[in-house]
Amino acid sequence: MNDLERYFREKYLSENTIKTYLRNISIFINWYSGEIINIDPIIVDNYKKYLMEERKISIRSVAAYFNSLKIFIKYIYERYKIVTKLSVINEYGKLIRVNIPHIKHKIKDINYNKELSVKEVKRLLKAALKANERDYLLFLTMTLTGMRVSETLSLKVFQLKDLMIEVTLKGRTRSLILPPSLKSKLKKFTKDFESESYIFKSNRKLDKALDRKTVYSLMQKYAGEAKLKKEKCFPHNLRKHYTVNEINIGTDIQTLADELGHKNLETLRIYKERSVEEKRKRMQKIAKKYG
Incomplete structure (x- = not known):
């Protein structure tokens, strides 16, 4: 092996x-x-x-x-x-x-009704900010960029100097732009860090980044403090939250796939279809008011 x-x-x-x-x-x-x-x-x-x-x-x-x-x-x-x-x-x-057979399976919308709303994400961020600036900025970064947790944890201080940051996963690299307000907060937070330091450092090993399990545990902890359903509070759900926000403002699927580093568009199409269906239901409710 x-x-x-x-x-x-x-x-x-x-x-x-x-x-x-x-x-x-x-x-x-x-x-x-x-x-x-x-x-x-x-x-x-x-x-x-x-x-x-x-x-x-x-x-x-x-x-x-x-x-x-x-x-x-x-x-x-x-x-x-x-x-x-x-x-x-x-x-x-x-x-x-x-020539191994391709296993066909339908991608199910297993997280339907499990997404975090804007209000819920704000409550989570507020709980984190009250306790720890690093944790708050970690969740805020994932919320505003749609980066995977592993990509977010790999970020280093020197990357904040560039207009665009590059993230690499599974041998594929893509470029992202951090919102100016987020970049400003991160620069202020890391002003005393070494250039090669990880932005989201571990408390136990300062030369190492946080690990995925710790991020999950932290999110569960703040979910309790914010009185949110813990089954909805896991790191990847912030990426899904970002995806839904992008679709709701009209970002096309191919552009979003490139931004998120998605190879398969099927999952994104599910979000798109759901967004259209929910809009149809809202419009139907409005129409009922007028007979």
């Missing part, structure tokens, strides 16, 4: 993505007792049954396990030139396709 981990790092994958791939691939290796070269569609189908029937994994999650298996087979070929029964090689000897 050490060589496999190095392979992933060479692809500039995030730590969380690497952990997920290693975990999923370990599950396959522990289940499969044969030789790698003999992996075929029947084995893949049996693996799918194992995941769903014995491990009780949903069809949506099975798709992620299959994606990890594709990555594993590519690794086997690129590192050792081993061709499995699922590998397709072109005339130049390069792996061009891994």
Whole structure:
């Protein structure tokens, strides 16, 4: 697994993505007792049954396990030139396709009615500001930029000097503009920090950034203080809050996808459809007043 981990790092994958791939691939290796070269569609189908029937994994999650298996087979070929029964090689000897079936699953709107309203986010920010400036600015940054929590935690002081900041995740880099009011607050907060310091530093290790688990715990803590439903208060929900705000002011989906670093537009279309449907319901209520 050490060589496999190095392979992933060479692809500039995030730590969380690497952990997920290693975990999923370990599950396959522990289940499969044969030789790698003999992996075929029947084995893949049996693996799918194992995941769903014995491990009780949903069809949506099975798709992620299959994606990890594709990555594993590519690794086997690129590192050792081993061709499995699922590998397709072109005339130049390069792996061009891994014929593992695509698992189709409908993306469900599982967070419907779980989004934070503007009033709720303001209450959360107020509770954080009362307790800790760093925590307040952390939540405010995610709220105003739509950055993922890992992207936000990776921010360093020197980035505040530039008009646009660059964030990198899974080997992809995109540029963002911080609202002037937010940038001003962050500069004031970090005025005594070293240039290479993380903006949102850990209290225990000052040369390290906060970790994701701590951010989740902090958000749960302030949710209690703000008397908000804790099931609605998790870091990624601030990103969803930003997305809904952008759609409501008319930002088109492709532009929003570029800003958020989304490859799949399906989730954003769900928000768009919901926004249109909710507007239709509001207009219908108004119409009823006039018969």
